[in-house]
Amino acid sequence: MAEARANLIAKWSEFTGSKAGLRQTEQFGDFDHLDSPVLTYLDRLVSALRMTVSNQITSEEAWTLTRLEKCSKTPVR
Numbered sequence: 710m711a712e713a714r715a716n717l718i719a720k721w722s723e724f725t726g727s728k729a730g731l732r733q734t735e736q737f738g739d740f741d742h743l744d745s746p747v748l749t750y751l752d753r754l755v756s757a758l759r760m761t762v763s764n765q766i767t768s769e770e771a772w773t774l775t776r777l778e779k780c781s782k783t784p785v786r
Contacts, residue, residue, distance in 0.1 A: 720750055
């Protein structure tokens with residue numbers, strides 16, 4: 710997450726530093742298609758973040774791991 714944030718900050722200054730700024734678009738006349746590098750970047754970033762979140766453990770698994778960790782640290786009598 711921290712790396713994604715650092716990349717966003719770096720890219721954002723790159724996007725805002727250009728002449729067109731955030732309004733920069735790329736037109737593909739053959740297909741009547743207009744593309745925004747900013748929106749494309751943000752879409753990919755959000756998709757990547759969603760993928761990382763969806764691979765997290767469930768709350769039940771987190772609870773079980775916490776209990777196992779506590780049990781492993783408890784001294785045996």
